[in-house]
Amino acid sequence: MQQRSSTVQEPPGAARDYRLTPPPAWQPRTDPAPLLPDAEPVRVLGTDAVADADPALLRRLYAELIRGRRYNAQATALTKQGRLAVYPSTTGQEACEVAAALALEERDWLFPSYRDTLAAVARGLDPVEALTLLRGDWHTGYDPHEHRIAPLSTPLATQLPHAVGLAHAARLKGDDVVALAMVGDGGTSEGDFHKALNFAAVWQAPVVFLVQNNGFAISVPLAKQTAAPSLAHKAVGYGMPGRLVDGNDAVAVHQVLTEAVTRARRGGGPTLVEAVTYRIDAHTNADDATRYRGDAEVETWRAHDPIVILERELTERGILDEDGRRAAAEDAEEMAARLRERMNADPVLDPMDLFAHVYAEKTAQLREQAAQLRAELDAESEA
Amino acid sequence: MTTHTTARPAAKAAAKPATMAQALQRAMRDAMAEDPTVHVMGEDVGTLGGVFRVTDGLAKEFGEDRCTDTPLAEAGILGAAVGMAMYGLRPVVEMQFDAFAYPAFEQLVSHVSRMRNRTRGTMPMPLVVRIPYGGGIGGVEHHSDSSEIYYMATPGLHVVTPATVEDAYGLLRAAIASDDPVVFLEPKRLYWSKSDWSPEAPAAVEPIGKAVVRRPGTSATLVTYGPSLPVCLEAAEAAAAEGWDLEVVDLRSLVPFDEETVCASVRRTGRAVVVHESTGFAGPGAEIAARITERCFHHLEAPVLRVAGFDIPYPPPMLERHHLPGVDRILDAVARLQWEAQS
Ligand SMILES: Cc1ncc(C[n+]2csc(CCOP(=O)(O)OP(=O)(O)O)c2C)c(N)n1
Numbered sequence: 001m002q003q004r005s006s007t008v009q010e011p012p013g014a015a016r017d018y019r020l021t022p023p024p025a026w027q028p029r030t031d032p033a034p035l036l037p038d039a040e041p042v043r044v045l046g047t048d049a050v051a052d053a054d055p056a057l058l059r060r061l062y063a064e065l066i067r068g069r070r071y072n073a074q075a076t077a078l079t080k081q082g083r084l085a086v087y088p089s090t091t092g093q094e095a096c097e098v099a100a101a102l103a104l105e106e107r108d109w110l111f112p113s114y115r116d117t118l119a120a121v122a123r124g125l126d127p128v129e130a131l132t133l134l135r136g137d138w139h140t141g142y143d144p145h146e147h148r149i150a151p152l153s154t155p156l157a158t159q160l161p162h163a164v165g166l167a168h169a170a171r172l173k174g175d176d177v178v179a180l181a182m183v184g185d186g187g188t189s190e191g192d193f194h195k196a197l198n199f200a201a202v203w204q205a206p207v208v209f210l211v212q213n214n215g216f217a218i219s220v221p222l223a224k225q226t227a228a229p230s231l232a233h234k235a236v237g238y239g240m241p242g243r244l245v246d247g248n249d250a251v252a253v254h255q256v257l258t259e260a261v262t263r264a265r266r267g268g269g270p271t272l273v274e275a276v277t278y279r280i281d282a283h284t285n286a287d288d289a290t291r292y293r294g295d296a297e298v299e300t301w302r303a304h305d306p307i308v309i310l311e312r313e314l315t316e317r318g319i320l321d322e323d324g325r326r327a328a329a330e331d332a333e334e335m336a337a338r339l340r341e342r343m344n345a346d347p348v349l350d351p352m353d354l355f356a357h358v359y360a361e362k363t364a365q366l367r368e369q370a371a372q373l374r375a376e377l378d379a380e381s382e383a
Numbered sequence: 384m385t386t387h388t389t390a391r392p393a394a395k396a397a398a399k400p401a402t403m404a405q406a407l408q409r410a411m412r413d414a415m416a417e418d419p420t421v422h423v424m425g426e427d428v429g430t431l432g433g434v435f436r437v438t439d440g441l442a443k444e445f446g447e448d449r450c451t452d453t454p455l456a457e458a459g460i461l462g463a464a465v466g467m468a469m470y471g472l473r474p475v476v477e478m479q480f481d482a483f484a485y486p487a488f489e490q491l492v493s494h495v496s497r498m499r500n501r502t503r504g505t506m507p508m509p510l511v512v513r514i515p516y517g518g519g520i521g522g523v524e525h526h527s528d529s530s531e532i533y534y535m536a537t538p539g540l541h542v543v544t545p546a547t548v549e550d551a552y553g554l555l556r557a558a559i560a561s562d563d564p565v566v567f568l569e570p571k572r573l574y575w576s577k578s579d580w581s582p583e584a585p586a587a588v589e590p591i592g593k594a595v596v597r598r599p600g601t602s603a604t605l606v607t608y609g610p611s612l613p614v615c616l617e618a619a620e621a622a623a624a625e626g627w628d629l630e631v632v633d634l635r636s637l638v639p640f641d642e643e644t645v646c647a648s649v650r651r652t653g654r655a656v657v658v659h660e661s662t663g664f665a666g667p668g669a670e671i672a673a674r675i676t677e678r679c680f681h682h683l684e685a686p687v688l689r690v691a692g693f694d695i696p697y698p699p700p701m702l703e704r705h706h707l708p709g710v711d712r713i714l715d716a717v718a719r720l721q722w723e724a725q726s
Contacts, residue, residue, distance in 0.1 A: 085521055085523055085700055086523060133699075135701075136523060136700035137699055138699050139524040154482075154523065154525040154526075155485070155486075155525055156483075186454075186455035187455065189455040189459070191458050191459070191486060192486070217426070217427075217455050219429075219430050219431035219452070220427060220454075220455070224454070225454050225455065226454070287434075292430045351702055351705040353702070354693060354702055355693070358695050363694075366693075366694060366695075369693045369694065373693075
């Protein structure tokens with residue numbers, strides 16, 4: 001361990017004979033057993049382990065879950081009013097989203113997929129900036145550096161190699177930064193998922209992959225996506241540990257992710273975490289889920305709702321009382337009201353922005369096209 | 384065309400005007416019924432019937448082995464289709480959206496397009512890659528690309544794009560019957576356009592590679608295809624009021640390119656504007672304009688002009704109307720064809 005981190009912390013380009021001092025990371029694992037996930041997903045709620053958890057953290061998780069649920073409801077309502085082009089809800093998956101954000105330090109990076117607006121918001125991103133992509137005024141509505149959140153990625157799994165590269169670069173530079181990359185169960189079939197895992201393991205990059213297994217990729221159930229015992233098992237073949245966690249147990253997801261992040265930060269390399277959860281809403285507001293699944297399944301999962309199970313446990317243990325619940329609800333309501341109000345204002349757009357950021361410096365052709373649009377807009381405003 | 388039968392959904396649908404999506408579905412259904420080697424595959428094509436419902440009902444009718452929900456991996460889907468074609472099947476692959484076909488690009492360029500050539504003709508690739516493409520539907524990032532030029536620039540691929548309901552049926556039948564790979568670009572904003580074409584009536588199967596004059600005219604030719612055809616027809620009507628009698632040519636097939644029909648039209652009218660929503664720089668119009676100039680130079684009264692999308696990544700939905708070539712931009716170009724007056 002020691003030897004490896006001192007090796008990789010040399011500045012990039014430093015002379016080094018790799019044949020004489022191969023980084024330990026390149027040595028094949030001989031015993032896969034420690035890499036294998038447990039047969040059952042890790043659970044904390046309903047076990048004695050809850051007593052060890054910090055009550056302040058538990059309340060924080062609860063408050064964020066309530067906010068997240070309210071955010072999902074508000075964003076879905078905004079699609080009905082035509083304020084958002086589309087919204088992929090994470091109702092039922094809030095525990096994964098929130099834990100993802102809370103497991104990271106400020107200096108760490110988040111690489112979200114198109115569904116993970118909520119993780120970005122829980123990390124501190126302005127809710128309106130997070131929704132810009134889905135409202136349609138710009139592709140990425142925020143400065144990725146400000147909160148260390150990469151652009152929400154629509155092409156599936158394509159952001160995962162980016163997370164590996166960023167984590168690797170940070171380590172080369174000597175920074176103890178971790179990248180957390182999120183992907184859906186369907187996305188694990190893409191080539192980029194496999195390339196990213198392999199690079200991460202070979203480089204022992206400080207990156208954590210979080211798969212939200214919510215049962216479906218649009219209409220396709222997990223059984224048609226993979227024949228593996230679990231998605232977490234996929235880690236073993238690449239030489240990294242796979243962890244399976246109950247994705248509706250916010251405390252368990254937070255714990256497993258925090259362990260993986262800490263391990264990565266200390267030079268222990270990447271981890272693949274599969275959080276088993278369920279997509280309660282349809283794929284997006286535009287999808288008709290009745291075509292491919294029955295209500296009974298959805299109802300089973302509602303009983304295992306991340307908010308219901310956390311609230312019950314915290315109330316039983318006296319960590320959460322009526323006042324606490326009310327405060328969380330009021331806070332969420334206030335957030336929703338602000339979001340509604342801001343989203344109901346028409347965004348002010350400048351069509352000339354079409355040409356502003358294609359290159360650092362406009363080409364002659366783009367200048368010409370910009371002049372053409374300028375003239376069209378002037379004519380429009382005169383008419 | 385029986386309307387008296389008891390609630391048969393197909394019979395009911397036939398009584399109404401058909402959409403392009405229905406015509407495409409019907410083309411696959413007929414091809415699958417006639418030829419057991421035709422297989423449809425892709426993401427969500429089975430139970431869901433595709434996100435645009437173009438494969439609706441095929442899994443039910445032909446079974447999941449013939450209309451298959453695959454794992455979510457475009458390179459895997461197309462790569463597997465290559466192997467299936469090697470063994471005598473005719474795969475029809477659906478890519479969910481234009482920008483999601485890019486992971487499969489390597490298979491398309493490195494194998495699909497050149498398999499016949501590298502095997503000296505012994506291993507053809509009779510497969511179809513269906514790709515919904517283009518903008519105008521308010522889609523978020525990565526849902527509106529016009530990617531035709533990448534495919535056009537790859538020798539060995541046919542590139543086809545229907546603009547009418549009738550052609551959607553006829554051209555897809557021809558594409559599936561083709562012994563060469565066809566990239567079949569479906570203008571997604573025309574999926575719901577309707578016509579009186581009846582899925583019950585026998586429909587013409589168009590040979591790939593023939594352009595068609597959609598509107599005869601005498602003063603200039605608009606050369607276009609796919610999503611821009613309705614825009615050009617609208618522009619032609621508007622231009623008529625100003626004394627321009629525009630001819631509109633629908634290419635239907637970008638590769639092979641029907642030089643004969645296009646050049647015959649331009650020789651008649653003496654002027655041409657190429658219209659498409661893909662980017663202009665090194666876009667399809669560059670090739671088409673160069674070709675017209677080479678073949679019809681002495682007949683031209685003005686340079687061949689292009690009206691295209693701007694040379695920018697496809698913009699977010701709230702700004703796309705500024706990017707897409709509309710009637711006004713086409714009319715502006717037509718006005719600029721009065722070359723003699725200017726020079
Ligand atoms: C490369 C690519 N192919 C196809 C799509 C279209 N698409 C968007 S979401 C989706 C399903 C994703 O399922 P999953 O990875 O399980 O994530 P979830 O939506 O369940 O969060 C598909 C096929 C895409 N966005 N990117």
